[in-house]
Amino acid sequence: MMFQGETNYYEILEIRPDASAQDVRNAYLRLKASFRKDNPALYSMLDPGEAEDMISKIEEAFQILSDPDARRDFDERNGFADRIERKIFAIDRAPPVSSAPPMDGGGDDMLVAPATDFEGMSTRGETTQTGISAFSLPTQAPREPGSFLDTLPKAEPPASPSTPVAMSSPGLVDRRTNAFGRREADRAPPTLANPQVDPVAAEVMGETEWRGPTLRRIRELRRYSLDDIASLTKISKNHLLAIEEEAFAKLPAPVFVRGFILQIARTLKIPPEPVAAAYLARLSKRPGA
Amino acid sequence: MDGHPSLLGETRHPTTRRVRQIWAIGGGKGGVGKSLLSSSLAISLSRTGHKVLAVDLDLGGANLHTTLGVDLPRQTLNDYFSERVSQISACVSPTSIPNLEFISGAQDSVSIANVPEAQKARFMNAIREVDADYVIFDLGAGTASHTLDFFLASDINLVTLLPEPTSIENGYRFLKSAYFRRLWLNPRLHGARQWIEIAMDAKNNEGIRSPSDLFRAATRDNPDLAAVMKAEIERFRPKLILNQVRTHSDIEIGFSVKTVCKKYFGIDMDYLGYLDYDSAVWQAIRRKRPVMLEFPNSKLVTSIDRLVDYLLKKHADQRSSIL
Numbered sequence: 057m058m059f060q061g062e063t064n065y066y067e068i069l070e071i072r073p074d075a076s077a078q079d080v081r082n083a084y085l086r087l088k089a090s091f092r093k094d095n096p097a098l099y100s101m102l103d104p105g106e107a108e109d110m111i112s113k114i115e116e117a118f119q120i121l122s123d124p125d126a127r128r129d130f131d132e133r134n135g136f137a138d139r140i141e142r143k144i145f146a147i148d149r150a151p152p153v154s155s156a157p158p159m160d161g162g163g164d165d166m167l168v169a170p171a172t173d174f175e176g177m178s179t180r181g182e183t184t185q186t187g188i189s190a191f192s193l194p195t196q197a198p199r200e201p202g203s204f205l206d207t208l209p210k211a212e213p214p215a216s217p218s219t220p221v222a223m224s225s226p227g228l229v230d231r232r233t234n235a236f237g238r239r240e241a242d243r244a245p246p247t248l249a250n251p252q253v254d255p256v257a258a259e260v261m262g263e264t265e266w267r268g269p270t271l272r273r274i275r276e277l278r279r280y281s282l283d284d285i286a287s288l289t290k291i292s293k294n295h296l297l298a299i300e301e302e303a304f305a306k307l308p309a310p311v312f313v314r315g316f317i318l319q320i321a322r323t324l325k326i327p328p329e330p331v332a333a334a335y336l337a338r339l340s341k342r343p344g345a
Numbered sequence: 346m347d348g349h350p351s352l353l354g355e356t357r358h359p360t361t362r363r364v365r366q367i368w369a370i371g372g373g374k375g376g377v378g379k380s381l382l383s384s385s386l387a388i389s390l391s392r393t394g395h396k397v398l399a400v401d402l403d404l405g406g407a408n409l410h411t412t413l414g415v416d417l418p419r420q421t422l423n424d425y426f427s428e429r430v431s432q433i434s435a436c437v438s439p440t441s442i443p444n445l446e447f448i449s450g451a452q453d454s455v456s457i458a459n460v461p462e463a464q465k466a467r468f469m470n471a472i473r474e475v476d477a478d479y480v481i482f483d484l485g486a487g488t489a490s491h492t493l494d495f496f497l498a499s500d501i502n503l504v505t506l507l508p509e510p511t512s513i514e515n516g517y518r519f520l521k522s523a524y525f526r527r528l529w530l531n532p533r534l535h536g537a538r539q540w541i542e543i544a545m546d547a548k549n550n551e552g553i554r555s556p557s558d559l560f561r562a563a564t565r566d567n568p569d570l571a572a573v574m575k576a577e578i579e580r581f582r583p584k585l586i587l588n589q590v591r592t593h594s595d596i597e598i599g600f601s602v603k604t605v606c607k608k609y610f611g612i613d614m615d616y617l618g619y620l621d622y623d624s625a626v627w628q629a630i631r632r633k634r635p636v637m638l639e640f641p642n643s644k645l646v647t648s649i650d651r652l653v654d655y656l657l658k659k660h661a662d663q664r665s666s667i668l
Binding site for chain 2: 070086087089090091095096097098099100101102110278279280284288
């Protein structure tokens with residue numbers, strides 16, 4: 057189904073050969089989500105079998121590229137090692153994005169200039185000759201929603217200094233993103249500046265208690281209103297509110313609550329079982345339970 | 346040389362023409378916000394001080410005038426295409442908005458729903474010389490050849506989709522038709538026309554269903570031609586705007602569409618961004634007033650302004666990819 061017969065792992069993951077380990081991971085997660093068979097974006101284009109094929113290609117690519125030894129081996133065998141060196145050479149034309157302000161640091165469009173230069177550079181064929189798409193592709197879904205154009209493709213956190221050039225393009229978009237004026241209120245907490253593919257991932261890392269307020273915070277990060285969740289899960293708004301406020305007395309029997317939490321967790325894309333188990337454990341300890 | 350020059354009227358490069366850029370809004374399905382987006386972009390663009398002409402190319406169901414808040418004018422594109430008027434300027438009507446004029450689509454004639462080649466060329470040639478800095482094409486639903494051609498002959502190709510299966514399906518169909526049409530029109534790919542025509546026929550017996558099948562067949566047949574085809578494909582850069590977004594996962598659909606387009610068509614689609622679902626829109630439509638004027642403080646207006654800024658800043662030099 058791929059447009060060209062022969063491809064390489066970088067093309068499959070839509071990243072450049074000098075992508076950082078984090079880029080690789082982000083691309084992997086994003087692509088896997090894209091080819092999930094219930095994704096409406098596949099409708100009429102890919103049948104479930106083709107989507108499965110893509111997923112297995114993506115898995116294979118990730119397995120190699122996420123393993124430093126296997127990746128080095130792959131780079132050497134396929135002539136990517138040279139290319140990566142050439143990229144570093146291009147630094148003076150495209151200053152590393154790490155010198156730019158962090159993504160939440162304001163929306164001065166002037167800052168886009170160096171990265172724009174980079175874009176022009178790649179259009180001139182720096183990367184086309186290698187068979188990689190001339191334009192670097194988005195390596196990540198938007199981490200936080202907001203208004204129009206907050207979601208320019210290639211949304212990506214600021215680069216780590218180790219891979220200056222590859223990251224400068226995504227960085228560009230982040231700053232463009234700001235240039236389009238993400239509203240302050242829509243801005244996610246600073247944790248989102250961490251290179252996480254998912255706005256919530258940083259938030260939930262190490263979370264074990266899964267309290268109501270945590271669920272609310274995740275919901276807000278996901279930019280769902282209570283009404284959204286209610287319509288998506290068919291759970292009444294009162295129950296949702298009671299869950300978030302841990303107003304246990306207003307909740308039905310634990311078996312129902314468990315069902316609610318599982319549904320909410322799935323909708324919020326957090327691990328359903330641990331969340332439900334932790335929440336229910338607290339529920340069972342409530343006074344009078 | 347046929348193909349492009351006939352479609353574009355003449356070979357003179359657009360940089361020497363009066364109009365700086367043509368922006369086209371397409372998307373396959375009806376009701377995905379093409380007219381709304383067209384009128385809003387036109388209004389926003391006119392406020393940046395540029396002279397704008399909005400053209401309703403939805404020749405069967407014109408309603409751009411309604412989203413612009415003006416009455417249907419006497420002269421429409423129908424008169425131009427049927428040569429009842431000789432100058433395109435005779436079809437241009439004023440609006441209440443400074444710097445913004447418009448041309449209405451033909452609402453009264455069914456026969457015009459397919460525009461003859463010569464009229465397309467005459468129109469494209471004339472439209473680049475109208476007294477405007479920017480021209481906005483509001484395209485009709487469907488994949489009629491004139492719709493595809495006006496889309497392809499524009500400098501900025503915007504595609505609007507809703508995050509729902511019906512719209513996505515039609516959106517892909519529109520892109521696919523435009524994609525094959527674009528290859529077919531290219532004089533450098535005349536040698537591959539037979540294959541392109543087979544690919545355009547969805548029920549063909551050659552097993553050529555997708556662009557990758559076409560590309561494989563072309564490569565087998567003539568590798569040099571396949572290289573030209575690849576370069577041509579990569580020049581096609583439609584831009585995606587997701588409309589009526591309600592949830593976070595809706596936003597992500599845009600990224601998935603981009604990925605599918607890359608994998609399926611081999612094209613890099615620019616996902617420009619999304620517009621939130623906004624009840625201001627239907628309220629404005631019921632009042633037959635442009636949402637840009639009726640709800641000047643709505644988030645939608647800010648979003649549209651940003652989109653215009655972005656396109657002016659980042660894509661000012663973009664030219665129709667069939668030139």
